[in-house]
Every structure is written in C-alpha cells, then in structure tokens.
Amino acid sequence: MNETFSVPEMTCGHCKSTVEGAVSSLGGVRSAEVDLEAKTVAVDHDDTVEGSVIVGAIEEAGYQVA
Amino acid sequence: MTTSASDEGASSRQLDAQLRLGLYAPGCLPGYHLPYYAAADGGEFTRRGLDVELSDPEGGLDTLRALGQGRLDACITSVAHYLRALQEDGSVAARFALMIARRTHLAAFVVDTGDILAGSPTSLADLDGARLLGDERSSFTREYLTVMRAAGVSPAEIVGAPHGHDLRMLLRGDGDVIVEFLEMLPRFASVARRQDVAIRALPFFEVTPDVYGSGLLISDRLLDESPDVAALLISALRDAVFATRDNPRARVPALRERLRGVTEDRAIAAWRLSEQLIFDENGAMGPMTESGWNSTRAHFERVNGGSTPAIRMLSADEFV
Ligand SMILES: [Cu+2]
Numbered sequence: 001m002n003e004t005f006s007v008p009e010m011t012c013g014h015c016k017s018t019v020e021g022a023v024s025s026l027g028g029v030r031s032a033e034v035d036l037e038a039k040t041v042a043v044d045h046d047d048t049v050e051g052s053v054i055v056g057a058i059e060e061a062g063y064q065v066a
Numbered sequence: 067m068t069t070s071a072s073d074e075g076a077s078s079r080q081l082d083a084q085l086r087l088g089l090y091a092p093g094c095l096p097g098y099h100l101p102y103y104a105a106a107d108g109g110e111f112t113r114r115g116l117d118v119e120l121s122d123p124e125g126g127l128d129t130l131r132a133l134g135q136g137r138l139d140a141c142i143t144s145v146a147h148y149l150r151a152l153q154e155d156g157s158v159a160a161r162f163a164l165m166i167a168r169r170t171h172l173a174a175f176v177v178d179t180g181d182i183l184a185g186s187p188t189s190l191a192d193l194d195g196a197r198l199l200g201d202e203r204s205s206f207t208r209e210y211l212t213v214m215r216a217a218g219v220s221p222a223e224i225v226g227a228p229h230g231h232d233l234r235m236l237l238r239g240d241g242d243v244i245v246e247f248l249e250m251l252p253r254f255a256s257v258a259r260r261q262d263v264a265i266r267a268l269p270f271f272e273v274t275p276d277v278y279g280s281g282l283l284i285s286d287r288l289l290d291e292s293p294d295v296a297a298l299l300i301s302a303l304r305d306a307v308f309a310t311r312d313n314p315r316a317r318v319p320a321l322r323e324r325l326r327g328v329t330e331d332r333a334i335a336a337w338r339l340s341e342q343l344i345f346d347e348n349g350a351m352g353p354m355t356e357s358g359w360n361s362t363r364a365h366f367e368r369v370n371g372g373s374t375p376a377i378r379m380l381s382a383d384e385f386v
Contacts, residue, residue, distance in 0.1 A: 008326060009327030011092060011327060012122040013091065017230065020230065021230025022231055022234070061233060062250070062253040064327075
C-alpha cells in the first residue's frame with residue numbers, strides 16, 4: 001500500500017537521506033522516496049506497518065510530520 | 067554572465083552579475099548558512115550588485131561536479147567532499163577562496179545523564195569502549211575511528227545502524243554514540259527532550275583542532291573570466307559572516323523565507339555552534355594556510371587511505 005507523509009522541515013539532500021533511511025529501515029516497508037520540492041515522503045509498505053509507526057520513525061530521526 | 071561596472075562610492079566597487087552559489091546541506095546546517103540568505107536578499111551580495119541564486123543542487127560530491135561542469139559559479143562545500151572529489155576525479159576546476167569553518171563540523175553525540183561520577187561522557191576521551199551506532203562503510207564511521215585513535219581511545223564496537231535510524235537507536239540504548247554534524251545538536255536535542263533525555267555533543271575538534279571544516283570554492287572559469295566578480299563575492303561573504311556574528315537574529319527572516327521548516331530558535335542555536343567552528347577566540351576568521359591544508363590532508367588520508375592531489379587555493383593577497 002502507498003502512503004504519503006508531509007514533512008515540511010526537509011530541505012536538503014542530507015534531510016532526504018536521513019528520512020529515507022529512517023523509514024526504509026522499518027520492517028514491512030518496501031520503499032521510501034522523498035520529494036524535496038513537495039516536502040513529502042512516499043512510502044510503499046505492506047499491511048503489517050501502521051502509519052503511526054512510520055510517523056514515529058520520521059519523528060525520531062528529528063523531523064516533525066505535519 | 068554580463069558584468070557592467072558602475073561606481074557607487076570610491077571604496078565599494080559594484081558590478082551587476084548573476085551568480086549561482088551551491089550550498090551543501092543547507093537545511094541540516096541552518097545556522098551555518100544563516101549569513102547567505104540575508105546576503106542574497108538585499109544584503110551584502112545585493113549591495114555589491116551580485117544577484118546570487120542559492121541552491122543545494124544534488125548534495126555532496128555532485129555539487130563539486132556541478133561546479134567543474136559550469137552549472138555553478140561557486141559553492142560552499144565541506145573540505146572532506148572537496149578532498150574526496152580530488153581523489154576520485156584527480157582535479158576540480160576550482161580554487162579554494164575562503165575557509166569559513168576552520169574546524170571540522172563532525173561531533174560524537176551521546177546521552178547525557180548528567181552524572182559524571184557514573185561515567186556520563188564529557189569529552190571524547192571518555193568514550194573508551196563505547197558502542198558506535200553507524201554504517202561500517204560510511205565516512206562518518208571512519209572519521210570517528212580515526213579521531214578516537216588520535217584521542218588514545220581503543221576502537222569501539224560498531225553496531226550497524228542505517229543513516230536516519232541511529233538517533234532512535236541511541237535513545238533506545240542500542241548503542242552509545244552517533245556521529246553527525248555538530249550543528250545537528252538542536253534537532254537531536256529536541257527529539258530527545260520529548261523522551262526526557264538530554265543529548266551532549268562532543269566536537270571532533272577537541273582532538274583534531276587543525277582539520278578544516280568547510281569554505282568557499284570558486285570555479286576557475288569565474289576566477290579567470292571575471293576576477294572582479296570573484297573578489298566581490300569573497301568580500302561579500304566575509305562581511306556576511308561578520309554581520310551574522312554581530313546580529314544573528316536579523317538574518318533569520320531571509321533564511322526562513324527559503325527554509326520554511328526551520329524555527330528561529332533552532333537557527334540561532336545552530337549558528338552558535340557554527341561560531342565555534344568559524345571564529346577564533348578573538349572573534350576573527352582563521353586564515354587559510356598551507357600548513358593547515360597539510361594537516362587537513364594528512365587527516366583525510368588517515369581516514370580514507372590513498373593520497374590526495376595537491377589542493378588549489380587563492381593566496382591571501384589574490385582577489386582581495
Ligand atoms: Cu537537510
């Protein structure tokens with residue numbers, strides 16, 4: 001399933017790799033792709049992963065989810 | 067690029083030039099980049115007739131390649147990236163014009179329990195036996211191991227942690243140390259605070275004070291074709307850094323215009339950390355010297371192996 005999260009604080013390539021790393025290292029996540037222009041991360045995951053777990057991983061990498 | 071001289075006062079030369087200036091990791095080092103947004107937005111660049119477009123093109127090494135290929139006129143780059151590009155490509159068609167962070171940006175981050183007697187680390191030398199959270203192949207990990215050896219601390223166990231996941235693992239106690247830019251402390255501290263944990267940063271410059279951090283690299287093309295513009299860029303940048311030292315808050319609105327997610331407090335807190343890397347004890351910017359570059363290159367070679375081609379820099383009296 002595909003889900004998109006809004007992360008307004010992402011502004012550069014380093015943010016991108018941090019957030020992609022935080023999300024893609026979760027079990028059940030197939031891919032995570034940041035769009036810096038849109039300030040979103042698109043996550044492809046199976047149904048074992050709750051959205052709140054993804055939000056938690058992003059927040060624990062230092063970024064607020066809007 | 068079109069340049070046309072105009073005389074606005076005898077002492078301040080002014081040109082009308084469009085420049086593309088690449089910034090590495092602007093959002094992650096918001097304080098460090100605080101001088102440049104206001105400079106481009108009616109400040110030191112604008113007043114000299116420099117229309118400067120700021121960008122974070124592709125990050126890291128790609129920024130240097132964009133410079134070599136003429137897609138950028140100048141960039142503010144980490145010294146490690148510059149040396150890596152030299153190693154990989156043999157040369158970069160640009161010269162180092164101004165050292166801004168005369169000390170390395172890297173730091174070790176640890177949980178601060180506040181209990182020194184119980185071993186809460188207050189310096190890198192306290193990290194004997196600490197478990198590093200990181201990717202074994204990453205340059206940050208290699209930097210850490212090299213700096214720890216220089217500190218006389220035995221190499222630590224490495225707990226594999228993907229980039230972006232390491233802070234979470236640190237807070238969970240899966241390891242004791244992570245390595246990041248010193249200026250990440252405000253971001254990390256705010257995450258930790260939500261879990262009632264304090265984070266301390268132990269800057270690598272404690273052990274390697276003579277390793278350069280980052281600065282201004284200008285393309286050969288700009289230096290050769292428009293030395294006047296290059297000279298203005300250097301002096302504007304220097305003035306912007308000092309103006310930020312004198313009044314950082316005045317620079318925040320222009321930064322927030324471009325980096326909307328950054329709060330004023332975080333930008334100022336990060337700038338205070340950058341100041342430790344930029345200024346000496348007298349509030350001056352350190353000079354860029356041959357011997358400084360030699361120790362920086364020697365460190366880089368200890369970290370990454372191989373040898374680095376000679377660096378190219380402007381001498382102190384060129385262009386200024
Ligand atoms: Cu960033």
